[in-house]
Amino acid sequence: MEITRTGCIKRKQWITKVASMFMIGLMFASFSASSFAAGGVSSEASSEGIAQTAYSPDNGPGPVVIVISGQTGPASYQFYAAGLARLGYYSVLVAGKDILNPEHTGPANLTKTIERALQSPxxxxGKVAVIGFSLGGGGTLYNAANMPNLVSMVxxxxxxxxxxxxxxxxxxxxxxxxxxxxAAQRDRYKECCVIETAQAMEVAAKAKGLRFELVVYPEANHGFNLAIGASGEPMGAYREDDARDAWRRTVNMLKLYHPLP
Structure with missing residues:
Protein backbone atom coordinates (compact mmCIF):
# COMPACT_ATOMS: atom_id res chain seq x y z
CA MET A 1 0.00 0.00 0.00
CA GLU A 2 2.85 2.37 0.84
CA ILE A 3 4.44 1.80 -2.56
CA THR A 4 1.15 2.49 -4.32
CA ARG A 5 0.58 5.66 -2.30
CA THR A 6 4.09 6.91 -3.06
CA GLY A 7 3.55 6.21 -6.73
CA CYS A 8 0.31 8.16 -6.71
CA ILE A 9 1.99 11.09 -4.97
CA LYS A 10 4.82 11.14 -7.51
CA ARG A 11 2.33 10.92 -10.35
CA LYS A 12 0.35 13.86 -8.96
CA GLN A 13 3.56 15.86 -8.59
CA TRP A 14 4.51 15.10 -12.20
CA ILE A 15 1.05 16.14 -13.47
CA THR A 16 1.23 19.37 -11.46
CA LYS A 17 4.69 20.13 -12.87
CA VAL A 18 3.58 19.50 -16.46
CA ALA A 19 0.45 21.62 -15.98
CA SER A 20 2.55 24.45 -14.58
CA MET A 21 4.95 24.28 -17.51
CA PHE A 22 2.00 24.28 -19.92
CA MET A 23 0.51 27.38 -18.30
CA ILE A 24 3.88 29.14 -18.41
CA GLY A 25 4.11 28.26 -22.10
CA LEU A 26 0.68 29.72 -22.74
CA MET A 27 1.60 32.90 -20.90
CA PHE A 28 4.80 33.23 -22.94
CA ALA A 29 2.92 32.61 -26.19
CA SER A 30 0.39 35.26 -25.25
CA PHE A 31 3.17 37.69 -24.37
CA SER A 32 4.94 36.97 -27.65
CA ALA A 33 1.80 37.50 -29.70
CA SER A 34 1.14 40.87 -28.11
CA SER A 35 4.74 42.07 -28.10
CA PHE A 36 5.85 41.02 -31.58
CA ALA A 37 3.93 42.01 -34.70
CA ALA A 38 5.19 40.95 -38.12
CA GLY A 39 8.79 41.13 -36.95
CA GLY A 40 8.32 44.29 -34.91
CA VAL A 41 8.46 44.84 -31.17
CA SER A 42 5.29 46.33 -29.70
CA SER A 43 4.98 48.57 -26.66
CA GLU A 44 1.73 49.52 -24.95
CA ALA A 45 0.87 53.11 -24.14
CA SER A 46 2.71 54.32 -21.06
CA SER A 47 4.33 57.37 -19.55
CA GLU A 48 6.95 57.01 -22.30
CA GLY A 49 4.42 57.58 -25.04
CA ILE A 50 1.59 56.16 -27.13
CA ALA A 51 1.40 52.52 -28.19
CA GLN A 52 3.80 51.62 -30.98
CA THR A 53 5.47 48.80 -32.88
CA ALA A 54 9.12 49.31 -33.78
CA TYR A 55 10.98 47.59 -36.63
CA SER A 56 14.77 47.53 -36.53
CA PRO A 57 16.99 47.22 -39.61
CA ASP A 58 19.16 44.11 -39.82
CA ASN A 59 22.47 45.81 -40.53
CA GLY A 60 22.93 48.31 -37.73
CA PRO A 61 21.20 51.58 -36.87
CA GLY A 62 19.12 53.37 -39.49
CA PRO A 63 17.42 56.76 -39.91
CA VAL A 64 14.02 56.93 -38.23
CA VAL A 65 10.72 56.81 -40.12
CA ILE A 66 7.47 57.25 -38.20
CA VAL A 67 4.55 55.44 -39.88
CA ILE A 68 1.03 56.59 -38.94
CA SER A 69 -1.88 54.24 -39.63
CA GLY A 70 -5.37 54.89 -40.89
CA GLN A 71 -8.52 54.78 -38.75
CA THR A 72 -8.68 50.97 -38.76
CA GLY A 73 -5.48 50.81 -36.76
CA PRO A 74 -1.87 49.74 -37.26
CA ALA A 75 -2.47 46.07 -38.20
CA SER A 76 -3.01 46.81 -41.90
CA TYR A 77 0.25 48.75 -42.09
CA GLN A 78 2.67 46.33 -40.42
CA PHE A 79 3.90 45.13 -43.80
CA TYR A 80 4.75 48.70 -44.79
CA ALA A 81 6.72 49.49 -41.65
CA ALA A 82 8.52 46.15 -41.97
CA GLY A 83 9.38 46.99 -45.58
CA LEU A 84 11.03 50.23 -44.50
CA ALA A 85 13.12 48.30 -41.98
CA ARG A 86 14.26 45.95 -44.74
CA LEU A 87 15.51 49.00 -46.64
CA GLY A 88 17.64 49.94 -43.63
CA TYR A 89 15.38 52.37 -41.75
CA TYR A 90 14.30 52.15 -38.12
CA SER A 91 10.53 52.41 -38.50
CA VAL A 92 8.01 53.03 -35.75
CA LEU A 93 4.32 52.31 -36.43
CA VAL A 94 1.65 54.18 -34.45
CA ALA A 95 -2.13 54.62 -34.66
CA GLY A 96 -3.60 57.50 -36.62
CA LYS A 97 -6.16 58.22 -33.89
CA ASP A 98 -3.30 59.16 -31.57
CA ILE A 99 -1.92 61.74 -34.02
CA LEU A 100 -5.11 63.36 -35.37
CA ASN A 101 -8.00 63.51 -32.93
CA PRO A 102 -10.60 65.85 -31.39
CA GLU A 103 -8.54 66.08 -28.20
CA HIS A 104 -5.70 67.73 -30.13
CA THR A 105 -3.12 65.51 -28.43
CA GLY A 106 -1.46 64.74 -31.76
CA PRO A 107 1.46 67.19 -31.65
CA ALA A 108 2.49 66.13 -28.15
CA ASN A 109 2.06 62.42 -28.96
CA LEU A 110 4.08 62.72 -32.15
CA THR A 111 6.86 64.68 -30.49
CA LYS A 112 7.13 62.09 -27.73
CA THR A 113 7.15 59.26 -30.30
CA ILE A 114 10.00 60.93 -32.19
CA GLU A 115 12.01 61.54 -29.04
CA ARG A 116 11.58 57.94 -27.89
CA ALA A 117 12.52 56.59 -31.32
CA LEU A 118 15.73 58.61 -31.42
CA GLN A 119 16.78 57.11 -28.09
CA SER A 120 16.74 53.60 -29.55
CA PRO A 121 20.10 51.93 -30.26
CA GLY A 126 18.89 63.36 -36.40
CA LYS A 127 15.60 64.26 -38.03
CA VAL A 128 12.90 61.71 -38.84
CA ALA A 129 10.68 61.16 -41.86
CA VAL A 130 6.93 60.73 -41.35
CA ILE A 131 4.61 58.67 -43.57
CA GLY A 132 0.86 58.56 -42.94
CA PHE A 133 -2.21 56.88 -44.39
CA SER A 134 -5.79 58.20 -44.51
CA LEU A 135 -6.44 59.52 -40.97
CA GLY A 136 -2.72 59.23 -40.34
CA GLY A 137 -2.08 61.07 -43.59
CA GLY A 138 -4.10 64.00 -42.32
CA GLY A 139 -2.16 63.86 -39.07
CA THR A 140 1.07 63.79 -41.04
CA LEU A 141 0.17 66.93 -42.99
CA TYR A 142 -1.20 68.86 -40.03
CA ASN A 143 1.03 67.76 -37.15
CA ALA A 144 4.30 66.59 -38.74
CA ALA A 145 4.86 68.87 -41.72
CA ASN A 146 5.19 71.85 -39.38
CA MET A 147 8.06 70.35 -37.36
CA PRO A 148 11.15 71.33 -39.40
CA ASN A 149 13.42 70.95 -36.37
CA LEU A 150 12.43 67.29 -35.98
CA VAL A 151 11.09 66.20 -39.38
CA SER A 152 12.95 66.06 -42.71
CA MET A 153 10.00 65.22 -45.02
CA VAL A 154 6.50 63.77 -45.07
CA ALA A 183 -4.00 60.44 -53.91
CA ALA A 184 -6.71 58.24 -55.43
CA GLN A 185 -8.86 59.85 -58.12
CA ARG A 186 -11.93 57.75 -57.24
CA ASP A 187 -11.64 58.10 -53.47
CA ARG A 188 -15.06 58.94 -51.96
CA TYR A 189 -14.57 56.99 -48.72
CA LYS A 190 -16.68 58.85 -46.14
CA GLU A 191 -15.84 61.96 -48.21
CA CYS A 192 -12.77 62.22 -45.98
CA CYS A 193 -10.02 62.17 -48.54
CA VAL A 194 -11.45 63.42 -51.83
CA ILE A 195 -9.31 64.35 -54.80
CA GLU A 196 -10.78 67.85 -55.09
CA THR A 197 -9.31 68.83 -51.72
CA ALA A 198 -5.95 67.32 -52.61
CA GLN A 199 -5.89 69.32 -55.83
CA ALA A 200 -6.85 72.53 -54.01
CA MET A 201 -4.04 71.81 -51.59
CA GLU A 202 -1.62 71.52 -54.50
CA VAL A 203 -2.72 74.87 -55.94
CA ALA A 204 -2.30 76.60 -52.58
CA ALA A 205 1.08 75.00 -51.94
CA LYS A 206 2.42 75.90 -55.38
CA ALA A 207 1.21 79.49 -54.96
CA LYS A 208 3.29 79.71 -51.80
CA GLY A 209 6.34 78.22 -53.54
CA LEU A 210 6.43 75.20 -51.23
CA ARG A 211 8.19 71.90 -51.93
CA PHE A 212 5.03 69.96 -52.65
CA GLU A 213 4.18 67.15 -55.06
CA LEU A 214 0.78 65.60 -55.73
CA VAL A 215 0.57 62.27 -57.54
CA VAL A 216 -2.91 61.15 -58.60
CA TYR A 217 -3.75 57.55 -59.49
CA PRO A 218 -6.68 57.83 -61.96
CA GLU A 219 -8.26 54.40 -61.39
CA ALA A 220 -7.48 54.08 -57.70
CA ASN A 221 -9.75 54.18 -54.68
CA HIS A 222 -9.15 54.60 -50.95
CA GLY A 223 -6.61 52.11 -49.60
CA PHE A 224 -5.24 51.20 -53.03
CA ASN A 225 -1.93 50.01 -51.55
CA LEU A 226 -3.47 47.60 -49.01
CA ALA A 227 -3.68 43.98 -50.12
CA ILE A 228 -5.19 42.81 -46.83
CA GLY A 229 -7.27 44.51 -44.16
CA ALA A 230 -6.90 44.80 -40.41
CA SER A 231 -8.39 41.32 -39.87
CA GLY A 232 -6.50 39.66 -42.71
CA GLU A 233 -9.33 39.94 -45.22
CA PRO A 234 -8.55 40.70 -48.91
CA MET A 235 -9.03 44.35 -49.83
CA GLY A 236 -11.05 45.08 -52.94
CA ALA A 237 -9.42 48.44 -53.59
CA TYR A 238 -5.91 47.01 -53.89
CA ARG A 239 -4.11 47.91 -57.12
CA GLU A 240 -0.72 46.29 -57.37
CA ASP A 241 0.75 48.58 -60.03
CA ASP A 242 -0.35 51.74 -58.22
CA ALA A 243 0.90 50.39 -54.90
CA ARG A 244 4.27 49.60 -56.44
CA ASP A 245 4.54 53.04 -58.03
CA ALA A 246 3.59 54.78 -54.77
CA TRP A 247 6.23 52.77 -52.91
CA ARG A 248 8.84 53.67 -55.55
CA ARG A 249 8.03 57.36 -55.23
CA THR A 250 8.18 57.15 -51.45
CA VAL A 251 11.57 55.45 -51.55
CA ASN A 252 12.86 58.09 -53.97
CA MET A 253 11.60 60.81 -51.62
CA LEU A 254 13.47 59.14 -48.76
CA LYS A 255 16.64 58.91 -50.83
CA LEU A 256 16.43 62.61 -51.60
CA TYR A 257 15.50 64.07 -48.21
CA HIS A 258 16.11 61.28 -45.67
CA PRO A 259 18.88 59.07 -47.07
CA LEU A 260 20.45 56.01 -45.52
CA PRO A 261 23.97 56.54 -44.14
Whole structure:
Protein backbone atom coordinates (compact mmCIF):
# COMPACT_ATOMS: atom_id res chain seq x y z
CA MET A 1 0.00 0.00 0.00
CA GLU A 2 2.85 2.37 0.84
CA ILE A 3 4.44 1.80 -2.56
CA THR A 4 1.15 2.49 -4.32
CA ARG A 5 0.58 5.66 -2.30
CA THR A 6 4.09 6.91 -3.06
CA GLY A 7 3.55 6.21 -6.73
CA CYS A 8 0.31 8.16 -6.71
CA ILE A 9 1.99 11.09 -4.97
CA LYS A 10 4.82 11.14 -7.51
CA ARG A 11 2.33 10.92 -10.35
CA LYS A 12 0.35 13.86 -8.96
CA GLN A 13 3.56 15.86 -8.59
CA TRP A 14 4.51 15.10 -12.20
CA ILE A 15 1.05 16.14 -13.47
CA THR A 16 1.23 19.37 -11.46
CA LYS A 17 4.69 20.13 -12.87
CA VAL A 18 3.58 19.50 -16.46
CA ALA A 19 0.45 21.62 -15.98
CA SER A 20 2.55 24.45 -14.58
CA MET A 21 4.95 24.28 -17.51
CA PHE A 22 2.00 24.28 -19.92
CA MET A 23 0.51 27.38 -18.30
CA ILE A 24 3.88 29.14 -18.41
CA GLY A 25 4.11 28.26 -22.10
CA LEU A 26 0.68 29.72 -22.74
CA MET A 27 1.60 32.90 -20.90
CA PHE A 28 4.80 33.23 -22.94
CA ALA A 29 2.92 32.61 -26.19
CA SER A 30 0.39 35.26 -25.25
CA PHE A 31 3.17 37.69 -24.37
CA SER A 32 4.94 36.97 -27.65
CA ALA A 33 1.80 37.50 -29.70
CA SER A 34 1.14 40.87 -28.11
CA SER A 35 4.74 42.07 -28.10
CA PHE A 36 5.85 41.02 -31.58
CA ALA A 37 3.93 42.01 -34.70
CA ALA A 38 5.19 40.95 -38.12
CA GLY A 39 8.79 41.13 -36.95
CA GLY A 40 8.32 44.29 -34.91
CA VAL A 41 8.46 44.84 -31.17
CA SER A 42 5.29 46.33 -29.70
CA SER A 43 4.98 48.57 -26.66
CA GLU A 44 1.73 49.52 -24.95
CA ALA A 45 0.87 53.11 -24.14
CA SER A 46 2.71 54.32 -21.06
CA SER A 47 4.33 57.37 -19.55
CA GLU A 48 6.95 57.01 -22.30
CA GLY A 49 4.42 57.58 -25.04
CA ILE A 50 1.59 56.16 -27.13
CA ALA A 51 1.40 52.52 -28.19
CA GLN A 52 3.80 51.62 -30.98
CA THR A 53 5.47 48.80 -32.88
CA ALA A 54 9.12 49.31 -33.78
CA TYR A 55 10.98 47.59 -36.63
CA SER A 56 14.77 47.53 -36.53
CA PRO A 57 16.99 47.22 -39.61
CA ASP A 58 19.16 44.11 -39.82
CA ASN A 59 22.47 45.81 -40.53
CA GLY A 60 22.93 48.31 -37.73
CA PRO A 61 21.20 51.58 -36.87
CA GLY A 62 19.12 53.37 -39.49
CA PRO A 63 17.42 56.76 -39.91
CA VAL A 64 14.02 56.93 -38.23
CA VAL A 65 10.72 56.81 -40.12
CA ILE A 66 7.47 57.25 -38.20
CA VAL A 67 4.55 55.44 -39.88
CA ILE A 68 1.03 56.59 -38.94
CA SER A 69 -1.88 54.24 -39.63
CA GLY A 70 -5.37 54.89 -40.89
CA GLN A 71 -8.52 54.78 -38.75
CA THR A 72 -8.68 50.97 -38.76
CA GLY A 73 -5.48 50.81 -36.76
CA PRO A 74 -1.87 49.74 -37.26
CA ALA A 75 -2.47 46.07 -38.20
CA SER A 76 -3.01 46.81 -41.90
CA TYR A 77 0.25 48.75 -42.09
CA GLN A 78 2.67 46.33 -40.42
CA PHE A 79 3.90 45.13 -43.80
CA TYR A 80 4.75 48.70 -44.79
CA ALA A 81 6.72 49.49 -41.65
CA ALA A 82 8.52 46.15 -41.97
CA GLY A 83 9.38 46.99 -45.58
CA LEU A 84 11.03 50.23 -44.50
CA ALA A 85 13.12 48.30 -41.98
CA ARG A 86 14.26 45.95 -44.74
CA LEU A 87 15.51 49.00 -46.64
CA GLY A 88 17.64 49.94 -43.63
CA TYR A 89 15.38 52.37 -41.75
CA TYR A 90 14.30 52.15 -38.12
CA SER A 91 10.53 52.41 -38.50
CA VAL A 92 8.01 53.03 -35.75
CA LEU A 93 4.32 52.31 -36.43
CA VAL A 94 1.65 54.18 -34.45
CA ALA A 95 -2.13 54.62 -34.66
CA GLY A 96 -3.60 57.50 -36.62
CA LYS A 97 -6.16 58.22 -33.89
CA ASP A 98 -3.30 59.16 -31.57
CA ILE A 99 -1.92 61.74 -34.02
CA LEU A 100 -5.11 63.36 -35.37
CA ASN A 101 -8.00 63.51 -32.93
CA PRO A 102 -10.60 65.85 -31.39
CA GLU A 103 -8.54 66.08 -28.20
CA HIS A 104 -5.70 67.73 -30.13
CA THR A 105 -3.12 65.51 -28.43
CA GLY A 106 -1.46 64.74 -31.76
CA PRO A 107 1.46 67.19 -31.65
CA ALA A 108 2.49 66.13 -28.15
CA ASN A 109 2.06 62.42 -28.96
CA LEU A 110 4.08 62.72 -32.15
CA THR A 111 6.86 64.68 -30.49
CA LYS A 112 7.13 62.09 -27.73
CA THR A 113 7.15 59.26 -30.30
CA ILE A 114 10.00 60.93 -32.19
CA GLU A 115 12.01 61.54 -29.04
CA ARG A 116 11.58 57.94 -27.89
CA ALA A 117 12.52 56.59 -31.32
CA LEU A 118 15.73 58.61 -31.42
CA GLN A 119 16.78 57.11 -28.09
CA SER A 120 16.74 53.60 -29.55
CA PRO A 121 20.10 51.93 -30.26
CA UNK A 122 18.59 50.99 -33.65
CA UNK A 123 18.18 54.66 -34.61
CA UNK A 124 20.52 57.09 -36.32
CA UNK A 125 20.29 60.39 -34.49
CA GLY A 126 18.89 63.36 -36.40
CA LYS A 127 15.60 64.26 -38.03
CA VAL A 128 12.90 61.71 -38.84
CA ALA A 129 10.68 61.16 -41.86
CA VAL A 130 6.93 60.73 -41.35
CA ILE A 131 4.61 58.67 -43.57
CA GLY A 132 0.86 58.56 -42.94
CA PHE A 133 -2.21 56.88 -44.39
CA SER A 134 -5.79 58.20 -44.51
CA LEU A 135 -6.44 59.52 -40.97
CA GLY A 136 -2.72 59.23 -40.34
CA GLY A 137 -2.08 61.07 -43.59
CA GLY A 138 -4.10 64.00 -42.32
CA GLY A 139 -2.16 63.86 -39.07
CA THR A 140 1.07 63.79 -41.04
CA LEU A 141 0.17 66.93 -42.99
CA TYR A 142 -1.20 68.86 -40.03
CA ASN A 143 1.03 67.76 -37.15
CA ALA A 144 4.30 66.59 -38.74
CA ALA A 145 4.86 68.87 -41.72
CA ASN A 146 5.19 71.85 -39.38
CA MET A 147 8.06 70.35 -37.36
CA PRO A 148 11.15 71.33 -39.40
CA ASN A 149 13.42 70.95 -36.37
CA LEU A 150 12.43 67.29 -35.98
CA VAL A 151 11.09 66.20 -39.38
CA SER A 152 12.95 66.06 -42.71
CA MET A 153 10.00 65.22 -45.02
CA VAL A 154 6.50 63.77 -45.07
CA UNK A 155 4.52 61.44 -47.32
CA UNK A 156 0.72 61.22 -47.11
CA UNK A 157 -1.23 58.41 -48.77
CA UNK A 158 -4.88 59.36 -49.54
CA UNK A 159 -4.83 61.76 -46.56
CA UNK A 160 -7.88 62.78 -44.55
CA UNK A 161 -8.42 66.42 -45.47
CA UNK A 162 -12.14 66.91 -44.79
CA UNK A 163 -11.56 69.19 -41.74
CA UNK A 164 -9.80 71.67 -44.05
CA UNK A 165 -11.98 71.33 -47.17
CA UNK A 166 -13.11 74.95 -46.87
CA UNK A 167 -9.92 76.33 -45.34
CA UNK A 168 -7.07 74.87 -47.36
CA UNK A 169 -4.73 77.74 -46.52
CA UNK A 170 -5.01 76.79 -42.85
CA UNK A 171 -3.65 73.34 -43.67
CA UNK A 172 -1.05 74.39 -46.22
CA UNK A 173 0.34 76.97 -43.82
CA UNK A 174 1.65 74.01 -41.79
CA UNK A 175 3.91 72.80 -44.60
CA UNK A 176 7.48 73.60 -43.61
CA UNK A 177 9.16 70.46 -44.98
CA UNK A 178 8.98 68.69 -48.38
CA UNK A 179 5.57 67.05 -48.89
CA UNK A 180 4.53 64.18 -51.17
CA UNK A 181 0.81 63.35 -51.44
CA UNK A 182 -0.30 60.12 -53.12
CA ALA A 183 -4.00 60.44 -53.91
CA ALA A 184 -6.71 58.24 -55.43
CA GLN A 185 -8.86 59.85 -58.12
CA ARG A 186 -11.93 57.75 -57.24
CA ASP A 187 -11.64 58.10 -53.47
CA ARG A 188 -15.06 58.94 -51.96
CA TYR A 189 -14.57 56.99 -48.72
CA LYS A 190 -16.68 58.85 -46.14
CA GLU A 191 -15.84 61.96 -48.21
CA CYS A 192 -12.77 62.22 -45.98
CA CYS A 193 -10.02 62.17 -48.54
CA VAL A 194 -11.45 63.42 -51.83
CA ILE A 195 -9.31 64.35 -54.80
CA GLU A 196 -10.78 67.85 -55.09
CA THR A 197 -9.31 68.83 -51.72
CA ALA A 198 -5.95 67.32 -52.61
CA GLN A 199 -5.89 69.32 -55.83
CA ALA A 200 -6.85 72.53 -54.01
CA MET A 201 -4.04 71.81 -51.59
CA GLU A 202 -1.62 71.52 -54.50
CA VAL A 203 -2.72 74.87 -55.94
CA ALA A 204 -2.30 76.60 -52.58
CA ALA A 205 1.08 75.00 -51.94
CA LYS A 206 2.42 75.90 -55.38
CA ALA A 207 1.21 79.49 -54.96
CA LYS A 208 3.29 79.71 -51.80
CA GLY A 209 6.34 78.22 -53.54
CA LEU A 210 6.43 75.20 -51.23
CA ARG A 211 8.19 71.90 -51.93
CA PHE A 212 5.03 69.96 -52.65
CA GLU A 213 4.18 67.15 -55.06
CA LEU A 214 0.78 65.60 -55.73
CA VAL A 215 0.57 62.27 -57.54
CA VAL A 216 -2.91 61.15 -58.60
CA TYR A 217 -3.75 57.55 -59.49
CA PRO A 218 -6.68 57.83 -61.96
CA GLU A 219 -8.26 54.40 -61.39
CA ALA A 220 -7.48 54.08 -57.70
CA ASN A 221 -9.75 54.18 -54.68
CA HIS A 222 -9.15 54.60 -50.95
CA GLY A 223 -6.61 52.11 -49.60
CA PHE A 224 -5.24 51.20 -53.03
CA ASN A 225 -1.93 50.01 -51.55
CA LEU A 226 -3.47 47.60 -49.01
CA ALA A 227 -3.68 43.98 -50.12
CA ILE A 228 -5.19 42.81 -46.83
CA GLY A 229 -7.27 44.51 -44.16
CA ALA A 230 -6.90 44.80 -40.41
CA SER A 231 -8.39 41.32 -39.87
CA GLY A 232 -6.50 39.66 -42.71
CA GLU A 233 -9.33 39.94 -45.22
CA PRO A 234 -8.55 40.70 -48.91
CA MET A 235 -9.03 44.35 -49.83
CA GLY A 236 -11.05 45.08 -52.94
CA ALA A 237 -9.42 48.44 -53.59
CA TYR A 238 -5.91 47.01 -53.89
CA ARG A 239 -4.11 47.91 -57.12
CA GLU A 240 -0.72 46.29 -57.37
CA ASP A 241 0.75 48.58 -60.03
CA ASP A 242 -0.35 51.74 -58.22
CA ALA A 243 0.90 50.39 -54.90
CA ARG A 244 4.27 49.60 -56.44
CA ASP A 245 4.54 53.04 -58.03
CA ALA A 246 3.59 54.78 -54.77
CA TRP A 247 6.23 52.77 -52.91
CA ARG A 248 8.84 53.67 -55.55
CA ARG A 249 8.03 57.36 -55.23
CA THR A 250 8.18 57.15 -51.45
CA VAL A 251 11.57 55.45 -51.55
CA ASN A 252 12.86 58.09 -53.97
CA MET A 253 11.60 60.81 -51.62
CA LEU A 254 13.47 59.14 -48.76
CA LYS A 255 16.64 58.91 -50.83
CA LEU A 256 16.43 62.61 -51.60
CA TYR A 257 15.50 64.07 -48.21
CA HIS A 258 16.11 61.28 -45.67
CA PRO A 259 18.88 59.07 -47.07
CA LEU A 260 20.45 56.01 -45.52
CA PRO A 261 23.97 56.54 -44.14
Missing amino acids: SAVK VAYYPATKPWANKIDSLVSHFQVPVLVL
